[in-house]
Amino acid sequence: MPAHNLPTNSGAKPTLAVFKFSSCDGCQLQLLNLEDELLTLVGAVEIAYFLEARRRVLPPPYDIGLVEGSISTPEEERRIRQVRRDCRYLVSIGACATSGGIQALRNWADVDEFIRCVYPSPEYIKSLETATPIAAHVFVDFELRGCPVNAEQLVELLSALLLGRKPNIPTHSVCIECKRRGYPCVLVTKGEPCLGPITQAGCGALCPRCERACYGCFGPMEQPNIRSLANQLKNEQGRTNREVKLALRQFNGYMEPFKQAGDYYERLEQKET
Ligand code: SF4
Ligand code: SF4
Structure with missing residues (x-):
């Protein structure tokens, strides 16, 4: 992972935040699965918010925000707006965050019926009628596809963000x-x-x-x-x-x-x- 060109307010390392919405955590795990590159990544950025990986949380703003998961609940609808305000660059990662994911199949169905069938106490479930991608709610700077995302593409994305260039992600079949x-x-x-x-x-x-x-x-x-x-x-x-x-x-x-x-x-x- 290269040294960064990303100008930060304090001149310190850029801060990285990783957020989870409705998802299985698989795309966040791809970040942890990087193994060889993980130590270099830790050297290049300050991991400021990544609850899957560490307890310590630094306050916003963050230079780079990675968002996993779809927007499926009223709470998530509110939270993503705050996350957008907190991050300079916001990237959605994975099928849930970029398309709504497998849970978006409910967008063609009766959600209340699903909830009644699945949960013994459906009155406690607060769910939107649709599961939608992050870009349907806030502006995103880039979308990285995949279920889960490809680890090499994740490294390319972070390298590009740190160097201030466009990520080189193929769009062919x-x-x-x-x-x-x-x-x-x-x-x-x-x-x-x-x-x-x-x-x-x-x-x-x-x-x-x-x-x-x-x-x-x-x-x-x-x-x-x-x-x-x-x-x-x-x-x-x-x-x-x-x-x-x-x-x-x-x-x-x-x-x-x-x-x-x-x-x-x-x-x-x-x-x-
Ligand atoms: S071939 Fe690749 S893109 Fe297609 S389902 Fe398998 S892993 Fe996903
Ligand atoms: S070449 Fe054939 S098997 Fe390979 S991805 Fe295309 S359609 Fe599928």
């Missing part, structure tokens, strides 16, 4: 990574509903490497041709409109243009019935 590594295509050879052609790279084509279809955990690539893939799934694999909709509505189903396409195939499904 998982297929490019898959073909570069020479993995057999599960879409062609096994008839699997692989979302690799429309999903942003970042994982090293992890699932095709294990002979499984990609389910889109890095969200849509830049300008994805969703209709072309959907036609392939329907015409070549005999998938239904419902199956196409469900393939799109997974970890990043609430992120455009997956959301718009999922809604479109839902309308086609409804016309059939």
